Amino acid sequence: MKYLWKGKLVDKSDMTVDYNDRGYNFGDGIYEFVRVYNGKLFALDEHLDRLEFSAKLLDMNLGYSRNEIRQFFWDLVEENQVKGGHVYIQLTRGDGFPRNHNYPSFEKQKPVISGNISKYARNTEKIENGVKAILYPDIRWNMCNAKSLNLLPNCLASHAARKIGADKAILYRNGFITEERAGNVLIVKNGEVFTTPDGPEILQGITKLIVLRLCKKLGIPYEERSFTINELLEADEVVVMDSKTECAPVIQVEDRVIGSGKRGTITARIDQAYKELICEQCGKVM
Numbered sequence: 001m002k003y004l005w006k007g008k009l010v011d012k013s014d015m016t017v018d019y020n021d022r023g024y025n026f027g028d029g030i031y032e033f034v035r036v037y038n039g040k041l042f043a044l045d046e047h048l049d050r051l052e053f054s055a056k057l058l059d060m061n062l063g064y065s066r067n068e069i070r071q072f073f074w075d076l077v078e079e080n081q082v083k084g085g086h087v088y089i090q091l092t093r094g095d096g097f098p099r100n101h102n103y104p105s106f107e108k109q110k111p112v113i114s115g116n117i118s119k120y121a122r123n124t125e126k127i128e129n130g131v132k133a134i135l136y137p138d139i140r141w142n143m144c145n146a147k148s149l150n151l152l153p154n155c156l157a158s159h160a161a162r163k164i165g166a167d168k169a170i171l172y173r174n175g176f177i178t179e180e181r182a183g184n185v186l187i188v189k190n191g192e193v194f195t196t197p198d199g200p201e202i203l204q205g206i207t208k209l210i211v212l213r214l215c216k217k218l219g220i221p222y223e224e225r226s227f228t229i230n231e232l233l234e235a236d237e238v239v240v241m242d243s244k245t246e247c248a249p250v251i252q253v254e255d256r257v258i259g260s261g262k263r264g265t266i267t268a269r270i271d272q273a274y275k276e277l278i279c280e281q282c283g284k285v286m
Contacts, residue, residue, distance in 0.1 A: 002079045004072055004115030009079050021112055023092030025099050027149040030054040031090035034073060035243045036082045040282040041073055046206045054146045060093055061109035072115060080117045084286035086244060089115035121286060127271060130251035130263055131167035136160055138171035138178045142200045157181040168240050176226045183242025184208040187235035188266045193222035207241040214273040220266060237264035247271050
């Protein structure tokens with residue numbers, strides 16, 4: 001496997017992280033995770049938009065043009081012959097400076113870019129038959145709309161779910177659902193879709209963005225508004241959405257069965273439209 005390291009494709013043995021790298025010291029960096037189907041990157045432009053948004057929010061100099069970063073994604077796909085899976089690319093604010101909370105001025109920042117790939121097929125089992133989830137308090141910071149490297153609370157939530165055999169951890173704050181530890185959440189009640197609006201408490205999910213576009217296309221009514229834990233538990237359908245999972249129905253939250261305990265009709269319609277969009281952009285689903 002070839003890795004992206006400081007703008008070049010190299011072997012893993014050629015990658016050496018500087019002790020003073022701000023990503024290593026402070027989690028001072030951002031990343032994007034883009035799915036690959038049939039050797040093609042899905043929704044790449046939307047991911048690049050979010051990468052630029054995260055950088056602006058954190059006063060971070062990307063150091064590379066949008067086209068250069070786009071090419072890094074494609075280089076990793078082509079060099080590693082990825083047919084199905086994902087590409088992960090991250091940028092830290094830089095290295096070479098002594099450890100200090102104060103970071104260099106925008107003009108003096110020299111970001112460190114790195115990336116890798118993973119190969120796998122779609123998890124149709126979870127997409128069609130659903131997942132189980134737990135509820136977990138949202139203890140993250142108030143800049144969740146930046147896709148930063150600060151993911152320790154997410155890791156704790158994920159581990160808590162795995163300890164009891166669940167797949168997902170749905171986060172809540174002050175009685176309201178924010179998002180899943182690695183994606184967004186929507187609920188369906190009486191044929192209408194509800195999902196938490198974008199803001200500092202949640203990440204602007206690319207899959208969520210696509211799903212809402214599909215709802216509009218399909219004529220499925222939807223509203224972006226906050227909803228409570230009780231609304232989640234009493235929903236007809238619950239869906240978690242992220243680039244790797246795509247759109248998976250949540251059939252059980254802790255000891256509470258959601259709806260019929262099976263994938264609902266709205267979720268199935270969204271999944272079908274999502275697959276059709278993948279085929280439109282990438283040729284076929286893999």
